[in-house]
Amino acid sequence: MRIEDILHLPSMPLAGPSYPKGPYRFVNREYMIISYETDPEIIREQLPEPLEPLDEPLVHYEWINMPDSSGFGSYTESGVVIGCKYRGEEMNFVAQMYLDDDPPIVAGREIWGFPKKYAHPKLEIVKDTLTGTLHYANQLVAMGTMGYKAEAMAGDGTLTRAILSKTQVNLKIIPGVDGKPGICQLVAYNLTDINVKGSWLGHGRLHLVPHVNAPVADLPVRRIVGAHHFITDLTLPYGRILHDYLRS
Numbered sequence: 001m002r003i004e005d006i007l008h009l010p011s012m013p014l015a016g017p018s019y020p021k022g023p024y025r026f027v028n029r030e031y032m033i034i035s036y037e038t039d040p041e042i043i044r045e046q047l048p049e050p051l052e053p054l055d056e057p058l059v060h061y062e063w064i065n066m067p068d069s070s071g072f073g074s075y076t077e078s079g080v081v082i083g084c085k086y087r088g089e090e091m092n093f094v095a096q097m098y099l100d101d102d103p104p105i106v107a108g109r110e111i112w113g114f115p116k117k118y119a120h121p122k123l124e125i126v127k128d129t130l131t132g133t134l135h136y137a138n139q140l141v142a143m144g145t146m147g148y149k150a151e152a153m154a155g156d157g158t159l160t161r162a163i164l165s166k167t168q169v170n171l172k173i174i175p176g177v178d179g180k181p182g183i184c185q186l187v188a189y190n191l192t193d194i195n196v197k198g199s200w201l202g203h204g205r206l207h208l209v210p211h212v213n214a215p216v217a218d219l220p221v222r223r224i225v226g227a228h229h230f231i232t233d234l235t236l237p238y239g240r241i242l243h244d245y246l247r248s
Helices: 003-008 040-046 102-112 158-165
Strands: 024-037 058-069 073-086 089-099 116-118 120-126 129-136 139-147 168-175 181-189 192-202 204-208 223-236 240-244
Touching: 024 139, 024 204, 058 120, 058 139, 073 102, 073 120, 073 168, 089 102, 102 116, 102 168, 139 223, 158 192, 158 223, 204 223
Parallel strands: 089 116, 089 168
Antiparallel strands: 024 058, 024 223, 058 073, 073 089, 120 129, 129 139, 139 204, 168 181, 181 240, 192 223
16 A cells, blocks of 8 residues: 555554544434532542633533434444633533444544543433433443423524534543553544534433443532533534643
8 A cells, every 4th residue: 555545544444444534424413411510629630730620510411312423323422521611711621421333432532532432321212201321331320311302492592502612622642652642632622513403401310320430420419400402413523732741
C-alpha cells in the first residue's frame, strides 16, 4: 500500500477500517437526562484541572438511543456528565460513557477522547414510563425513570437546542508505545445542525448501584432536579484541543 493511501485511511485496520471519516450525522437521536445534585467535594475530585466546579454541584445522567447514526449504525449509550467551568465559560465534562457498539467506542476514544466502555444500556417505553437501564458485566448499575411525555416543553425547541449546543469537554488520554502518555488533552466540541423534533419535561427518579468497573454510583444522588426527554437530529463534528497537559 502506498504512503498516500495509508494517510487517507480513516482508521485501523487497513484491511477494514473500524469507522469511516466524519463528520457524523445522527437522525432521531432520543435522550432521557435526569439531572441531580451530588456532593461538591466529589465533583471536585472527578473534574480534571483546569476545569472548575459550578456553584451548584450538578450531574446529568443520560440515556441516548441512536437508531440512525452515519458510520456507526444503531446503538444505545448511557453515562455521566458533570457541569463545569473553563475560564469562566460554563461547559459539560463527559465523565463516563457506556454503550453496546464497537465502532463508536473506537472512534469516540480515538478522535474525541470520549470515556467509552462496552456495556448494555437500554432506553424503552414501559407502559406509561420512559425507562433507562444500564447493565455492566451482567449486573444492573443504573436505572432511571420518568413519566412518558407527561409535560411538553413550551416553545419551538430553543431551550433544548441551547442545551445541546453547549460546549462539551472530554479528557483524552492515549499512551505512546513506551507506555507513557502520548496524548493527554482536554478536547472540546460543539454539536451542530440541531433539529429538535420533540421535547418533554417531567419528574424523574434515578437508582445507581456501586460497581468497580462502572462506578456511576461514585456520584451519589442527593436531590433530583428534574428530567428531560427529547428527540433530535444533529451532527457531531470534529473537536479542538482546549488544554494540552504535555505542553502546559
